[in-house]
Structure formats: structure tokens, C-alpha cells
Amino acid sequence: MGGTLTKVDIGHGRGWLAPAPAASLRRIDAQLGRLADINEAGRSPEQANKNRAKWLAYERYLNGGPWAPKAPYALGADESVHCWGYAADTDDSYDARASAVWLDNGWVQTALYPNNLAKHEPWHREYREDLDNHKNEAGGGTSAPNVPKEITVKHYSRQDATAKASSRTLAPGAGFYLHTKTGVAVSQATNVVGGVGPYSVTPHVYAEGNPGDVLEVVLCWQDEKTKPKPAQSRHYVERLVIDKDGHVRASREFKRAVAAGFAVYLHLSAPKTNTGPVKVTRLDCDAYLFTAA
């Protein structure tokens, strides 16, 4: 497939799509009355080729070859529609009403193989402009944010530098705050928001540990005006459970306003009941502030 690939951010940490599918997704968000669920949209060629290699190994195993871990059916970079920004994997396919909205907007389930469950992927959908019943409707433009015109969106992106550089190991009962510098105490925190107003805040966590162990994700609204002891309100975002392969990879959205004088800190901790250490390889945070222009 030739031509220049234009990536349009589809917002809320959901990744990117090509311009026409991205415009369609904004209409789907509006029609659903909530954000469309996206597990993965656009995909890099490197990731596509990795996924392809895993599938081929698993397929060889199914055909009597050496054991390989279970992997979903995947095409390589040259064939994967994800790499062109025209495919999205969505759990909305399991919701009859939401699935009908996607279909009405031209998103076809192209990987339905009910007689071959190894290849059956009801969540995988591809955008077909010729089948989009809403392609001429407003909300389409190629780069407009997914909100009414009089609203602007500001994006604050933060990354825990230590987790990225060397990973962090959390013993049972231990925790830390996201901090954009390495070498600071676990009690030190970076503010993950900027201005005042309504926010969508999405922490992203990658970690490894014993299956069944847990990580607790908490956002702390802290009143910076109350000295010497700041008042904190803690908002429990998620209790993440490490899967049977020893991994957890999760993004969870949390919506709340930030008032003047407040900072928001992202805290990650391992409960005392964990059976072993948890290695955290990534803690990022995307915060979107919605303000009237």
C-alpha cells in the first residue's frame, strides 16, 4: 500500500487511525453517547511483524509442531489493516447495540471464522468508507477534536522515569508515586494535570509478577493550599490483577474535575497480601482537560 500514512490521534489514550476512519470513530463516539471501546487501533509495522511471528509459531504447534504459546491470528505489516490505520479491535462487538452502531458507520467484522476458533476474532473490525452510512455527516473533519467546536482539549502526558529506565520492584505492601525524574524518594510525586476544569485521566500500567497478585491504582487530589499538612482525597481507579502468564497491561480512564489550587498525583501500590514482588516496567498517565474556548 503506497502513499503517505497520516496518523490522527483518536483521543483518550486510544491510539491513532487514518483520517477517514478517525472521523468515523468520532461519529461513533457521539452516536454511542460515550467513548467507543478500543483495545487497539493503528499498529506499528514492528508490532505487526512480532504478532505475526507469534501466530505462525502457534499455528505450527496446532499442526503438530513444537509447543508455542497461544496467540491470536495476525497478519504481518505488509498485510495488516491495523498498520494502515483502517482497523480497530473493540469489545463493543460483544454489545449488540454498540456493534450495530459500528456496522452502520462502515466498520465490518472481517475476521469471523466461527468454524475455526483459533482465527475467530469478533472484536476485529475494518473501516469501509463505501459502507459508511454517516460519511457525509458533520463531526467528520480530519483533525477536529472529538468534542463540540467551542470546547478545546489540552493534553498532559507524564511518564514515571524510573519504571521506564530500570523498572521498579514493589514488595508486598510497597508503593510509589509517578515521578518524571529518576532518583527521587517514593513519597515524591509529579502533578499529572495542569489547568483547572473537567478532566479525563488515564493511567497506563505494565507489570510482571505472580499470577493473581494485585496492583492498586489510585489518583490523589491534593489541596496544595492546606499547609503544613495537605489534605488529600484518594480516588481508587482500579485493582489490577496479574494474569496467568504473569503480566498485566492496563489502561483505565477516570473522569473528575480539578479545582484551583489542586494537584493530582498517581499512586501505584502492591497490597500486603501479594505473594511476591511485582516488577513495574511502565507507569504513564494521559490527562485531557476540556475547556470552553
Ligand SMILES: [Zn+2]
Ligand atoms: Zn485486529
